[in-house]
Amino acid sequence: MSHAILVDITRCMGCRGCQVACKAWNDNAAETTTCLGCYDNPPRLSPDTWSLVRYSETEYLGKFQWVFSKLQCMHCEHPGCASVCTVGALEKTSQGPVVYHDEKCIGCRYCQYGCPFGVPTYEWNKALGLIRKCTFCADRLAEGLEPACVKACPTDALVHGDREYLLTQARGRIAARPGKYVNHIYGETEAGGTSWMYLSPVPFDQLGFPELGKEHPTLASEAILNSTPIALIAAVAALSGLYQLTKRRDEMKAKEESR
Amino acid sequence: MTTAALTKDRLNAGNIVLGVLIALTILGLVTGVYRLVNGLGASTNLSDDYPWGLWIGFDFTLIAFSGGAFTLAAIVHILNLDEFRPVIRPAILTGLLGYVSVLIILLVDLGRWDRFWAFIVFPNIHSPLFEISWCVLLYTGVLGLEFVPIVFERLNKPHIVRRIHRFTIPIVIAGVTLSTLHQSTLGTLYAAMPEKLDPLWHTPLLPLLFLISSIGMGLSTVILVSLIAGRAFGRKVEMGVLEGLAKGSVWVWIVYLFLKVEHLIFSRQLGNAFAFDTQSTWYLIEMVVGVIVPIVLFSMPNVRRSRAGLFWGSIAVTLGILLNRFNATWVGQSLTTSNWMIKAPTVQPGTYVPSWMELAIQIGVLSAAAVVWYFAARYLPIFPEDIKEAH
Numbered sequence: 001m002s003h004a005i006l007v008d009i010t011r012c013m014g015c016r017g018c019q020v021a022c023k024a025w026n027d028n029a030a031e032t033t034t035c036l037g038c039y040d041n042p043p044r045l046s047p048d049t050w051s052l053v054r055y056s057e058t059e060y061l062g063k064f065q066w067v068f069s070k071l072q073c074m075h076c077e078h079p080g081c082a083s084v085c086t087v088g089a090l091e092k093t094s095q096g097p098v099v100y101h102d103e104k105c106i107g108c109r110y111c112q113y114g115c116p117f118g119v120p121t122y123e124w125n126k127a128l129g130l131i132r133k134c135t136f137c138a139d140r141l142a143e144g145l146e147p148a149c150v151k152a153c154p155t156d157a158l159v160h161g162d163r164e165y166l167l168t169q170a171r172g173r174i175a176a177r178p179g180k181y182v183n184h185i186y187g188e189t190e191a192g193g194t195s196w197m198y199l200s201p202v203p204f205d206q207l208g209f210p211e212l213g214k215e216h217p218t219l220a221s222e223a224i225l226n227s228t229p230i231a232l233i234a235a236v237a238a239l240s241g242l243y244q245l246t247k248r249r250d251e252m253k254a255k256e257e258s259r
Numbered sequence: 260m261t262t263a264a265l266t267k268d269r270l271n272a273g274n275i276v277l278g279v280l281i282a283l284t285i286l287g288l289v290t291g292v293y294r295l296v297n298g299l300g301a302s303t304n305l306s307d308d309y310p311w312g313l314w315i316g317f318d319f320t321l322i323a324f325s326g327g328a329f330t331l332a333a334i335v336h337i338l339n340l341d342e343f344r345p346v347i348r349p350a351i352l353t354g355l356l357g358y359v360s361v362l363i364i365l366l367v368d369l370g371r372w373d374r375f376w377a378f379i380v381f382p383n384i385h386s387p388l389f390e391i392s393w394c395v396l397l398y399t400g401v402l403g404l405e406f407v408p409i410v411f412e413r414l415n416k417p418h419i420v421r422r423i424h425r426f427t428i429p430i431v432i433a434g435v436t437l438s439t440l441h442q443s444t445l446g447t448l449y450a451a452m453p454e455k456l457d458p459l460w461h462t463p464l465l466p467l468l469f470l471i472s473s474i475g476m477g478l479s480t481v482i483l484v485s486l487i488a489g490r491a492f493g494r495k496v497e498m499g500v501l502e503g504l505a506k507g508s509v510w511v512w513i514v515y516l517f518l519k520v521e522h523l524i525f526s527r528q529l530g531n532a533f534a535f536d537t538q539s540t541w542y543l544i545e546m547v548v549g550v551i552v553p554i555v556l557f558s559m560p561n562v563r564r565s566r567a568g569l570f571w572g573s574i575a576v577t578l579g580i581l582l583n584r585f586n587a588t589w590v591g592q593s594l595t596t597s598n599w600m601i602k603a604p605t606v607q608p609g610t611y612v613p614s615w616m617e618l619a620i621q622i623g624v625l626s627a628a629a630v631v632w633y634f635a636a637r638y639l640p641i642f643p644e645d646i647k648e649a650h
Contacts, residue, residue: 036606043606044307084451086392088383104381107299107370109310110388113452121307122370124300129370210454220463221451222385228440235436239337243428246339 003096003141004163004195005150006170007070009207010180011157014039014053014068021152022051022072025137045071047123047132051149060202067200069207070149070158073098073119073134074187075195078216084114089131096163096195097136105130116191116210116217136195163195170199192216273491277633280626287623290616291367299370302616308609311588313617314368319445319584321361322395323469324577326477327484328354328402329438336431343504345497345643348409349488350481352635355402356628362399363624387447394441401434412647413639442473449587457591459531459542462522468515475511476580478504479553479573486570488636494644501569505557508576512554519546541586549579 023030028048036043039055051072058065075098082090082098089104090111107129111120123129137147145151150158159166170185186204187197190212198204205211294302305312331350334343366372378392404423411419446465449456462468482501489496523529532539552575562568589611640646 046307080451083385084388085383086386086388087377087381088386089381104377105371106374106377107372108368108388109370110386110448112307112310113455116454118307122299122310124306125298126300127296127298128373129298129300212454217453218385218451220453221387221447224447224450224466225385225387225390225444228390231440232436235439236432239333239432239435243337243339243432246337250339 001095002163002195003136004161004166004197005147006159006161006166007196007198008157008159008173009067009069009198009200011155012053012068012070013155013157014055015154016041016053017152017154018070018149018158019049019051019053021148022134023048025140025148026050026135045119045133046121047129050132050134054208056202056207058202058206060206065202067202067207069198069200069209072149072196073136074117074191075134075136076191076216077193077195078191078218080114080116080191080217081111081120082114083216083218083222084110086110093138095138095141097138097141099135099138100131100133102130107131114218116212163197166197170197173199189214273633277630280630283619283626284623284630287620287626290619291623294367294616294620295372299368302614304611304614304617306609306611309589309611311368312611313613313621314364316581316585316588317621318361318364318368319588320581321357321364322442322445323473323476323580323584324480325354325357325361326438326442326473327480328357328405328477329398329435330474330477331481332405332431333435336427337435343500346481346485346500346504348641348646349484349636350477351402351405352632352641353480353484355399355406356632356635358395358399358402360624360628361395364621365395367620387444387451390444391441391448394437394444398434398437398441401430401437404430405434409639409641438473439470443467443470445469456587457538458526458528459523459538460587460591462526464518464522468518471511471515471518472580472583475508475515475553476576478508478511479576482569482573483577484632486566486573488632488642491633492636492642494642496566497643498564498566502563505563505569505572509554509557512550512576516546516550516554519550538586538591541582541591545579545582545586548575549582553579 022028028050031042031046031048033042038057040052042049042052045052051070054069054071056065056067056069058067075092075096077092079090079092079098082088082092086108087104087106089101089106090098091101092098107122109120109122109131111131112118112122120131120133122131137145137149140147146160147158150160159169161169167185167188170188174181174183174185181199181201182203184204185197185199186209187194192215198209200207290302299305303312327350331343331347334340335347366375369375371377378389383389404426408420408423411423443466446467446469449461450463450465453461482504485496485501488494523532532542535543553572556562556568556572556575559568562572635641
């Protein structure tokens, strides 16, 4: 079973139960914040905030829309963070979650660049900091429980299940109420597909979701690195050949001159 | 007259410079210890918006700068162009000190520097940074091997020197191969983040561009180092050799320019290149100072034959490389626009200016490298006149 979550943004009422449940389950500290002119609180993901509700004020179809979307690690099918991690501390499991191995991490922060969503956060304020992000409650999933945020959600905005099953569900919802949703399931193909997928009443870019292609972000870098063994052999062969060529050229020259 | 004897006279003038460099080294060391003990947040201005900054920018630059070692090794030993032999030892010394400086700064930049060895035990063959870490480690070892015979020469152990020299060609081939791999993979590092690097710089050709520019830079590194060391030690510089390096670099930069322009055309970025916003301005400065000026200057035989021409042309190259590597790490970064998904819309995009501690540590390491270079050149047979036996 490949665990996934369908986030139906039309059902979210912005209660932040998911934020609180996440902090409670993971023993994450609260943050002192100041009002920044919007409801988002805290303003961004951080080592202590792995799940966040975003309050978007936007206009669509001539109407003012106040839309709430829960944001966290997307647990991509082919995660950029795991691909670039120097020591393989981030790993996509077959069950779905992208897990992080504390004990391997060297704090190089390359994963922060590898993620197309900018999710991983670093513990800058610790002397020996690590990367922190949503774990998909992999520990709860292993015990047959649903993630803490899903359990806390009072409106079933968060639905947990197998990825393929949830995609069918999502398509069904769009088909049943086409006026209610934008005809797109965000995360079905973005960045190679993600485990957390979204349905929305307004276009996703108006909610700040980045426009991403179907390919996973590290397609190019992985292709280049896969050619490393060939490149190595080619370089050694070319250099050895070049050396022999020029050595011969010098030997011939020396022979000519000694005549 | 040997270098050691000549430098006795010039010590007074250089004393001040040496003193300042040593003072900067000590400041860097003390600041470095503070950083290691207290963490990155306490000592740097890095943040989730700019996880990499001054140190990574300088690492990239230093690795390109140290490209003189593998370039000269290939020229002298693989292409068998013996006329360039007089500058190969300064090139290797510069490379070795450059890479050791990179290793130190990389260590200081790691959040878990106490586990720096982890990449040896936990592999990830998909990660460009994994490949770079291994290549840099192994290549520093190769540079050490290329340098060690110089030490044994000084210690009067010709039999050990001869034994190591038997392996010169395999060592050089290993060094050039490792350099080709990691100089290009530094470009692959940014190929892994297509949305984050400004399209003026982002291209699948990045690995090739980084490799070619490291060769061009390496040639100018050797010119600069020879001219500066010549001044410091009051020795006559091998102008013919430096002229040859400058002439060769013209071709390298022409190929590089061609590839850069071709990328602009194919990615339809020609308009953006001349938009004169922040990114475009820095891009144009980088191209003009770092590529066009050197091509023009070094194409002229009069410039090549003058010390000032060689010096300023090579400074232009160095500035161009500095800009290119920092543009990829800093100016061209749109990390803030890619992580706006998880940041409230009213929060201003983050900014980054290096903290004084970041600067102090960076300058400290560079100063230490300069001090070691000076004493190595003074007490070891680095310059041709100090080498006792012909090879």
